[in-house]
Amino acid sequence: MLLLTGATGFLGSRLCAELLRRTDQQVICLVRADSTEDAERRVRDRLSAQDPGQARSHRLRFVAGDVALPRFGLARDLYDALDIEVTDVYHCAASVNMAGSYRRLAEVNVTGTARVIEFCEASPEGDPKRLHHISTLSVFLAARRAGWDRVPEHAMPTPRTCGDFGYPRSKCDAELLVAAHALRGLPATVYRPGLVLADSRDGAAPHDDFIACLIAAAIATGRFPETDSPLPVIAVDHAAQMIAALSTVARTRPGLDVHPVIRPEPLLARELARHLRARGYDVTAATETEWLAALRGQGRNRYAQAMRALTISRHLLGLSPDTRLPELDCTETAKSCAGAGIVSPAMDRAYFSRALRHLSEHGVIPQPTQQTRSLR
Amino acid sequence: MTVIESVRDHVERTLVDSFEVEPAALRPDRTLDGLGLDSLAIVELIDIMAGDLGLILEDDALRPGMTVDEIVRALEDAGESR
Numbered sequence: 001m002l003l004l005t006g007a008t009g010f011l012g013s014r015l016c017a018e019l020l021r022r023t024d025q026q027v028i029c030l031v032r033a034d035s036t037e038d039a040e041r042r043v044r045d046r047l048s049a050q051d052p053g054q055a056r057s058h059r060l061r062f063v064a065g066d067v068a069l070p071r072f073g074l075a076r077d078l079y080d081a082l083d084i085e086v087t088d089v090y091h092c093a094a095s096v097n098m099a100g101s102y103r104r105l106a107e108v109n110v111t112g113t114a115r116v117i118e119f120c121e122a123s124p125e126g127d128p129k130r131l132h133h134i135s136t137l138s139v140f141l142a143a144r145r146a147g148w149d150r151v152p153e154h155a156m157p158t159p160r161t162c163g164d165f166g167y168p169r170s171k172c173d174a175e176l177l178v179a180a181h182a183l184r185g186l187p188a189t190v191y192r193p194g195l196v197l198a199d200s201r202d203g204a205a206p207h208d209d210f211i212a213c214l215i216a217a218a219i220a221t222g223r224f225p226e227t228d229s230p231l232p233v234i235a236v237d238h239a240a241q242m243i244a245a246l247s248t249v250a251r252t253r254p255g256l257d258v259h260p261v262i263r264p265e266p267l268l269a270r271e272l273a274r275h276l277r278a279r280g281y282d283v284t285a286a287t288e289t290e291w292l293a294a295l296r297g298q299g300r301n302r303y304a305q306a307m308r309a310l311t312i313s314r315h316l317l318g319l320s321p322d323t324r325l326p327e328l329d330c331t332e333t334a335k336s337c338a339g340a341g342i343v344s345p346a347m348d349r350a351y352f353s354r355a356l357r358h359l360s361e362h363g364v365i366p367q368p369t370q371q372t373r374s375l376r
Numbered sequence: 377m378t379v380i381e382s383v384r385d386h387v388e389r390t391l392v393d394s395f396e397v398e399p400a401a402l403r404p405d406r407t408l409d410g411l412g413l414d415s416l417a418i419v420e421l422i423d424i425m426a427g428d429l430g431l432i433l434e435d436d437a438l439r440p441g442m443t444v445d446e447i448v449r450a451l452e453d454a455g456e457s458r
Contacts, residue, residue, distance in 0.1 A: 099416040101409045101440045296435075300423050308435045309416040 001085045003028045003129075005067050005116065006092030007043050010206050011134070011196055014240035015092055016043065016060075017051040022244045026059045028082065030072060030093075033064040050204065067093045067112040072119070083122045088247070091116045092134040094171070098210055099309050102166040109170035110177065117181050120188075131188040132247050133178045137232050137260060138168040139192065141315045143326035150327040154258045165312050182256040189247065193239045194232030194262035194328070195316070200345035201237060203354030207364045210310060214317075215276065215356070216303035219365050221294035223286035224273040229318030230266035232328050235345050238263070245340040246333065260330040263344055269317050275352035280368025288319040303364075383429065383455070384448045390424055391444075402444065409440035421447075431455050 002019055006012035007029035019027050031039035039062040047055035063082070065072035071079045095108040113133065120129040140151045142163030151161075156179060162168035175190055182188040198205035206212060218224040234242075239261050246259050276283050286294060298304035307313055318324040345351070359365045381389070391397040397411045408418060418440065422433050431454045438447055 097414060099414040101414060103409060104414070292435075300420070300427075305419045305423065306416055309414075309419040311415070311436075 001026045001028060002088045002090060003030060003082065003086045003119075004090045004092065005030045005112070006094065006134070007031060008046050009092060009094075010209075011193065011236055011239055012092035013043070013046045014050065014199070014237050015090060015134075015243055017047055017054040018240040018244035019090065020054045020057050020059055022248060024059075025087075026061055027057075028061040028063055028086065030063050030065050030067060032066050032093075036062050036064050039064045050199065050202070067091075067115055068108050070115065072115060079119075083119065086119075086129055088130045088132060089116055089120055090132045090134070090243075090247070094134070096167065096209075098165075098167050098312050099306070100166045102169050105166045105170040106173065109167075110173045113174035113177055117177065117186065120186060121181070128186055131178065131186060132243070133175070133188060133190045134243065135175050135190050135192045136168065136171045137192045137194045137262065137328060138162070138165075138312075139172040139175060140326055140328065141165065141168050141312065142323075144324055145322055148326050151329060153260060153329045153332055156258075163315065167312070179256055189251075189257040189259065191243045191246070191259050191261050193243075194234050194260070196236050196239055197233050197347075198235065198351075198355035198358060199237045200235040200347075200351055200354075203351075203356075203358035205236070205355055205358060207359070207362055208306075210313065210316065212359060212364055213303045213306040213310070214313070215272075215359060216365050217295060217298070217301070217307040218273070218276060218283050219281050220298055220301050220304055221286075221291075222283055223291055223294040224270075224276065224283040225288060225291040225317050225319060226270035226273045226285040227268075227318045229269040229316065229325055230327065231269055231272075231316065232260070232262040232325065233267045233347070234262050235347065235351070238342075238345055241342050242333075242337055245342050246336055249336060249340055259333045259336075260328055261333070262328065262330055263347065264330055264334050266328075267347060272352075275349060276356070278349050279353055279356045281356075281365075288314075291319075383431075383451050386429060387425070387444065387448055387451065390421065390428070394424060395421070404445040405443050407441055407443050408438070408447065411444075413440065415440060425451055429455070 002025050004016055004027055007016045029043045033039035044055050065074045095105050120131045139157035139162045143151055143161045146160035157172045162172035178188050242261050251257055273283055295304040295308050315323045360367050388402050392399050418438050426432050431451045433454055437450055
């Protein structure tokens with residue numbers, strides 16, 4: 001029996017469907033909800049929009065609880081029953097507010113991970129459960145400042161590699177907690193997705209994440225910081241497939257297993273500008289100074305404000321040499337995925353066209369103008 | 377009767393009206409983070425102060441760890457240097 005946290009999230013919901021598809025196990029979704037019925041409704045609603053076949057699965061179970069509370073806030077008998085039956089925990093629940101402070105994010109990201117570890121280790125008589133911990137490659141956001149130009153696949157982050165940002169720091173601390181318990185015998189695998197982009201099947205993506213704010217701010221200002229920053233990207237459905245597949249193949253390394261969850265080829269920031277233009281959005285290249293001035297010039301446009309607030313974007317966009325993202329090795333993980341038959345979806349013009357159409361259909365960005373479209 | 381609002385009054389009213397801060401929570405030594413403002417909210421606060429009072433601050437002039445007192449002082453300094 002598998003326990004999944006974060007099943008209502010962008011990645012978690014797709015991981016839920018992949019676990020149902022790739023295993024014959026029951027998947028118990030631990031959801032922050034008012035009741036079991038509410039938890040079930042939220043997960044099935046989410047799944048039915050993207051994977052109707054799996055949304056009706058009889059192998060789905062639901063528990064209303066809170067990952068950050070002792071015993072997940074569950075009654076003792078329910079917690080003990082899960083303790084006996086669950087063999088693997090997929091910990092995907094996290095607060096991903098890139099503008100949030102460490103203190104607030106740690107309440108979920110670090111405390112939640114500590115509770116999940118407690119659960120994995122709970123039973124004194126039985127075997128510990130395997131922990132599949134979903135982290136983020138942003139734990140290496142500031143790796144260049146820490147003196148690393150290239151991050152080896154199995155490297156562990158430090159407070160220097162994650163930089164002084166709430167979200168990466170909270171995820172770095174959570175990873176270090178997992179690593180410390182892995183040293184003492186907890187079977188654990190850490191998966192580090194890069195920048196998780198739209199679903200390759202229908203272009204669906206969050207309307208308020210870093211990429212949505214960047215695209216909306218670029219279209220609003222007509223500018224784009226066209227750097228050659230190598231964005232470590234992955235389509236969300238591809239990330240879910242990779243994690244589910246990697247979690248079910250036999251382990252080859254002793255101790256803590258670590259997998260970057262990215263395409264082997266990064267997306268250069270300026271390629272994103274090219275895809276915007278191909279879809280009919282007129283954006284021109286901007287230097288860092290021009291970009292920041294253009295954002296301020298938008299007044300209270302919420303996406304421009306978000307880009308000003310997200311100091312993390314200076315790293316993601318590599319606006320200066322010391323904030324450039326490091327190169328990320330993913331050789332072994334790519335091999336394992338190829339061996340498991342995972343095919344990387346194309347991130348081509350058609351892919352970005354679907355993603356941009358999704359954002360315009362949901363009012364995040366305007367429709368491209370006919371005039372600019374016909375010019376190309 | 378004319379009521380001239382001080383910078384402090386305006387900051388406090390904005391925190392309550394626009395950022396859902398409980399009036400009882402407003403103490404001079406409380407930090408913005410402690411009042412529930414993240415860095416996006418702080419950029420919004422900077423824009424509101426620029427629009428309402430004409431006090432222009434850089435985006436990194438206010439930080440989540442600053443107290444209400446420090447915010448008021450930064451805005452008053454911006455007013456004097458105009």
